[in-house]
Amino acid sequence: MLVPNTPENLKKCICTDCPTFEKNLKGIKEGLFCARGKTDSSIEEDECLCAQCQNDEEYKLTARLDLMERMILKLNQFYCSRGPAGGST
Ligand code: SF4
Ligand code: SF4
Secondary structure (H helix, E strand, O other), X not given: OOOOOOXXXXXXXXXXXXXXXXXXXXXXXOOOHXXXXXXXXXXXXXXXXXXXXXXXXXXXXXXXXXXXHHHOOOOOOOHHHHOOOOOOO
């Protein structure tokens, strides 16, 4: 697990400000998908704010990726629909 599932990290999560969250998860108390993995709700992807999050910088979620992973595969985004940072679950 790249990002520990802790209350401190949940406080830094900016998912609730995100258009994808607004569209699909409004009113649901969820977040920290980079640590907890994807939601059970179905997600129509819009914008993702994860790359601007303090946790992204702290745990080097974008910094550790090469250009193809960033630009094409977008491995630093949409943890709510694609699963946690670093893969699996
Ligand atoms: S990287 Fe994304 S999912 Fe993880 S805490 Fe930040 S905004 Fe939330
Ligand atoms: S993981 Fe990304 S797309 Fe999903 S709610 Fe958080 S910021 Fe938005």
